Amino acid sequence: MHYTDLVKPELLAQPIYQPGKPIEDVARELGLDPDTVLKLASNENPMGASPQAIRAAKESLDSIQLYPDGGCFRLKQALSEKFGLSSEQFIVGNGSNEVLELLGHALIDKGDEVVMGKGAFIVYKLVTLLFGAVPVEVPMREYRHDLAAMAAAVNERTKIVFLASPNNPSGTHNEAADIVAFAESLPDHVVFVLDEAYAEYLDDAADLRPLIASGRRIFCTRTFSKIYGLAGLRIGYGYGASELVGLLNRAREPFNANSVAQAAACAALEDGEWVARCQAANAAGLAQLRAGFQALGLECIDSMANFLTVNVGDGLATFEALQREGVIVRPLAPYGMPEWARFTVGLEAENARALQALNSFLSSHVGHEESPSS
Numbered sequence: 001m002h003y004t005d006l007v008k009p010e011l012l013a014q015p016i017y018q019p020g021k022p023i024e025d026v027a028r029e030l031g032l033d034p035d036t037v038l039k040l041a042s043n044e045n046p047m048g049a050s051p052q053a054i055r056a057a058k059e060s061l062d063s064i065q066l067y068p069d070g071g072c073f074r075l076k077q078a079l080s081e082k083f084g085l086s087s088e089q090f091i092v093g094n095g096s097n098e099v100l101e102l103l104g105h106a107l108i109d110k111g112d113e114v115v116m117g118k119g120a121f122i123v124y125k126l127v128t129l130l131f132g133a134v135p136v137e138v139p140m141r142e143y144r145h146d147l148a149a150m151a152a153a154v155n156e157r158t159k160i161v162f163l164a165s166p167n168n169p170s171g172t173h174n175e176a177a178d179i180v181a182f183a184e185s186l187p188d189h190v191v192f193v194l195d196e197a198y199a200e201y202l203d204d205a206a207d208l209r210p211l212i213a214s215g216r217r218i219f220c221t222r223t224f225s226k227i228y229g230l231a232g233l234r235i236g237y238g239y240g241a242s243e244l245v246g247l248l249n250r251a252r253e254p255f256n257a258n259s260v261a262q263a264a265a266c267a268a269l270e271d272g273e274w275v276a277r278c279q280a281a282n283a284a285g286l287a288q289l290r291a292g293f294q295a296l297g298l299e300c301i302d303s304m305a306n307f308l309t310v311n312v313g314d315g316l317a318t319f320e321a322l323q324r325e326g327v328i329v330r331p332l333a334p335y336g337m338p339e340w341a342r343f344t345v346g347l348e349a350e351n352a353r354a355l356q357a358l359n360s361f362l363s364s365h366v367g368h369e370e371s372p373s374s
């Protein structure tokens with residue numbers, strides 16, 4: 001008898017999530033100095049967290065012998081003021097990934113169908129499979145979620161529709177008005193989950209709060225991992241009807257969000273100036289990378305998020321070659337895009353270094369292919 005005979009069959013069917021490689025791993029494997037390794041693989045904020053958030057995190061260390069506030073009172077209060085919603089409409093998670101999983105715990109049952117884009121953020125599929133439901137993956141149109149096709153995929157078995165806008169890894173987003181119309185078109189037995197992990201990078205992010213207020217079954221998730229630069233602390237949140245949030249709380253582990261993360265998140269929310277600086281730097285970095293890819297004759301999918309996905313011909317070979325130069329990017333074969341790699345926007349010098357490494361790999365590669373065989 002093996003443990004595989006004992007576990008839930010759903011677990012064995014789970015695809016393995018491949019996270020961006022940690023700097024330490026790459027440095028160890030390749031014998032590089034970790035300080036010289038550049039990670040542009042997980043859409044982290046190259047500017048780091050707000051200095052105020054870091055200060056608040058450090059101060060909170062003085063009381064880490066205490067359990068955190070399981071109800072996240074202060075953070076929910078701050079979110080409530082920021083969004084103009086009541087505190088009871090927010091749930092905080094160990095990253096928004098946990099909030100997505102709580103949706104699975106609370107809502108997804110065997111036999112359910114869950115609609116998502118083919119090429120959407122892979123966690124939707126993982127959560128769906130873990131709870132024994134059927135992922136209905138709707139092909140995208142030019143790497144963007146096809147909302148009409150997704151609406152057509154909804155039936156009486158559909159429990160959740162997941163949409164990320166901007167999506168990861170494609171970087172594409174749907175127009176706010178289209179998202180609102182899509183949300184309004186869904187039947188009452190379907191919960192529409194809008195993943196807003198990169199919403200802070202958009203000028204015109206969809207605002208579904210009026211629809212939530214009107215009783216539509218809508219739930220939105222957000223994170224402190226991206227523009228707020230707190231990925232290492234693991235903190236994210238979701239908002240929707242207080243009734244749904246109350247039910248999600250039943251599935252939640254009592255102390256899921258740690259005290260350091262809560263303190264940092266509260267301070268990060270207060271530092272709007274830092275967010276604005278990160279937004280401006282990201283826009284400049286996107287333009288720099290976009291121009292760099294163009295100069296290399298590479299097609300990239302236009303994105304307003306903090307990353308660009310580019311057709312490098314062979315995503316895995318590019319990933320490996322850049323990694324040897326100490327630059328970690330993300331190959332997209334796991335997303336069915338073997339020709340593509342995803343580059344997170346870094347600081348100006350970091351983007352230049354990544355483009356330089358890409359350029360030398362591509363030119364050596366082309367030179368190699370074109371050299372006459374001897």
Ligand SMILES: *Cc1c(COP(=O)(O)O)cnc(C)c1O
Pocket residue numbers: 043094095096097098121164167168195197222223224225226231234235236
């Ligand atoms: C990064 C990301 C998240 C955030 O994950 P956390 O668990 O909050 O770190 C959620 N959704 C998408 C689409 C992402 O790219």
